[in-house]
Amino acid sequence: MCMAVIAVTRERRAEETRVAAVPETVKKLIAAGFEVTVEAGAGAAASYPDSEYQAAGATIAKTAKEALAKADILFKVRAPADEEIAALKAGAIVAALLNPYQDKAIVDALAKKGASAFAMEFVPRITRAQVMDALSSQANLAGYRAVIEAAEAYGKALPMMMTAAGTIAAAKVFIMGVGVAGLQAIATARRLGAVVTATDVRPATKEQVESLGAKFLAVEDEEFRNAQTAGGYAKEMSPEYQAKQAELVSSHIAKQDIVITTALIPGRPPPKLVSAAQVASMKPGSVIVDLAVEQGGNVEGVKLGEVAETANGVKILGRPNLPGRIAADASALYARNLLAFAGLLLDKEGKLGPDYEDEILKAALVTQAGKVVHPQLAS
Template structure:
C-alpha cells in the first residue's frame, strides 16, 4: 500500500495544511495509507485527533513522518530539512513557485525526487478539480474585499438613517480572473458600487452578469488579448498608455481599489502608478493581490501596509488564502486528493503514467534533473 505523508508547513506565515480529515478518509478508502506530522493542521483548526479518527497515523517527528512516504503533499515547497528526509524516488506535490524558488527545485532534483508543481496543472476540463490556482484565488478575492473594507474607515453599503444618508463606497477591481470575479461578487454583496477592468474581452460579460460596470479601452488589441489557455497576454506600451489615461480619472474617485493581475512566469504588471495613488482621497485603500510577484501598485510592499503622503493605504498582505486557512486548506486538500488519483494504476498500485497530459504538464523534477521545458537552464 502506497503511503502519503503530510508534513507541517515550515514557511513563515503559512497557516494552511495539505490534507484534512475529510480527504484523509477518502484517500484511505481509495487505497492509500496516510501519515500526518503532529501539529500539521492546528493552524487550520484541524487537530491531530481528527486525523487519527479519520484513519491517519500521526507521527511526532519529521523523520518518522517521511520515512516511508511514497508521495508527499505540501502547501508550499519543502524546506531543506524535509528534502533531506525524503526517501529515494519519493514523489512530491505542492505549490512550488517554480519560476522564483529555484533553490527548492534544485534541492528536489538533487534528492532524486519526482516533484509536481500544482500551479502547472493545465486548465483543461478533466483537471478543473485539481486547479489549485483557482481554488485559492477564489478565496483570495473574497478576503481582499474583507481586508479592504476593514482598512477603509467607512461603511460599504448605502445606509439611510434618521441622521442622514451614508453613501455607498466605490470599489474598483483591476483584473477579472477567478480572484477578481469573487472580489466583485463579495463587494456587491456588501453593498458597494463596483466597477472592474481587464484586458480580456471575455470578461466584460462576466463582470456585467455580477452587476458591476466594465471599464476598458475596447480597441483591436483588446479584442485579441487572451491566450488559448484563458490567461491575459501582456499588453503593448501603447495600449497600456491608453488604458492608463482612461483609468486615471476613474481611480481618483474610488474608495477601494483591488488589483489581481498576474502573468505566469513574469513579474506582475504595474497597473496603478504612484501618480494615480496620489490622486486618491485620504482614507482610500488599495489591496494588491499580486504583491508576492512584485505588485500591481507602485509603492506596494510585501507584508506591509504603506500609508502614502495623501493618506491612502496600500495593503501588501501576503498569502490571503492563509487568512481563511480552514476553508483554503479544505479546497487545496481536495485538489491534491483528485491529483493523487492520477498516480495509481487500475490495480491501485503507485504507477504514474508520465505521458498523461496533466502529469506531464505538472512534472518539474525527475531523475536528478529539473525537467520542465519552461524551467530548463
C-alpha cells in the first residue's frame, strides 16, 4: 500500500494555542494507513509534547518546510501561513478552518498553488458528517468558556449563598442566541448556580432552553409561533414584531448581571444584538461577553482583544478564540473531527483518492486545480 503522508504544522497565527492533531488521533491515523509528520513544538501550547507524538508513531520534523516536503495532506487549525503555502507540494490537500469569507487572499493563494483546500466550516450539518462538525465542537467549548470568562470578570458570586452573615443573591445571566455555543453557555451558567434566561428568533429553541432549566424570553404571539420554515430556519419578522421584541429585550437586559451574545451568520456581518443604550442601562459591575467579536461583534462598543469598560462600569469582553483558552480539549475535539474527515480522503483500497462527488467533500471544497471552486466564493 502506498501510504499518504499527513503533515501537522505549528499554528502561526498570533495567540493560536490549538493543534490539528493530538497523539490519540495520530495513532489512529497511522492505523488507518497514513504516515504522520508533526513539526517540532506544534502541540506544545496545548500541552502535547513532541515525545508523545513520537510515542504515537509520528515523525518529528524540525521545520514546517521539512514537514511539508513529502506531505500529501496538511492538517491545520487556522489557514496556513504564506511560507507554509509556498512549501506545499503541487496538488496537496489542505484541511483547516480557513475563514474563507474574511481571508479571501489565503483562499486565492491556495488556489494559485494548485492545492485542493477544504474549509472545515463548510462541512454540511448532516447526520453522516456530525463527527466532522468542527464548528460545533469548537462552539461548544466557546460557550462553556464564555461563562468562565464572565464569572472571572464579574465581581460577585454566581450562585445564591445563604450564610450566617446573610444571603447573597444568585447572578442573573442572559444568553442571546441559542445555537451550540448558547446551549452550552446556558448549561454551564446553570451548573454554576446562576438564574438563566435566553432568547432566539427560532421558536423551536424554546423547548431546548427550558430543558436546561432556563427561562425563554420572547414575545410569543402568533407571528413568533410561525417564525420557522419547514427546513428549520428563521423567517424574517415584521417590523412590528421586531419593535415589540426589542422593547422586551431592552427592559430585560437592564436587570441582568451577565449577558453573553453568540449570534453569527455565515458570510455576513454578525447582527447587532446589544446597543450602546442597552449597555448604558446595565448596572455597574455587569459583564457582557461577545462571542462574535472576531467577525465584528454583536455588541456596540466591543473591542477585539480587549476588555472595554464603559462610563457606567460595565465590562464588555472582546476576547477572541475562546476555544484556544482550553487548548488541550479544543485540540482533542478538533483533531477527532479531522480524523473522521481523513477517512473520506481514502478510496476503497485504502489509498489516497478522494471522491470529490461525495456530498461532504463537495460542500467543503473551496479550491481545486488552480481555481476557487466553492459557489459562495468563486467570482
